[in-house]
Amino acid sequence: MSDQAVRQANAVVHFDISGPDDEHLRRFYGDLLDWEIVPQGPGYSLVQTPGGLRGSIVEAEGAAVTLGVAVADLELAVRRAAELGGEVVMPPTDNGWVLKAQVTDPAGNVLTLIQGSRRAGEPEA
Secondary structure, three states, X not given: OOHHHHHHOOOXXXXXXXXXXXXXXXXXXXXXXXXXXXXXXXXXXXXXXXXXXXXXXXXXXXXXXXXXXXXXXXHHXXXXXXXXXXXXXXXXXXXXXOEEEEEEOOOOOEEEEEEOOOOOOOOOO
């Protein structure tokens, strides 16, 4: 694992903001915080904050903010979350550019755990 990856482990590296009206959310966050928001298709937009943190705005029935946190070992982090009272919402999954899983904390908040970032088909560094 590179030095940058070690420093990034356990850091918030992504966020998702969801709600039933993604257009309204795009206007709200773009106008309020001067975020660059680029629609990618129906119900999904990429967000770039001035501080460099990236995220997305997603159209969904319920409102939620989900943090994405980089972890060094995804399987270990998922097991540890369960041991600490969380529940696995999505088991470790390769989406083509990262390995990720979702767990809840004891209060039911969803947390996305992310390991690695690569292009589809490239070996993990």
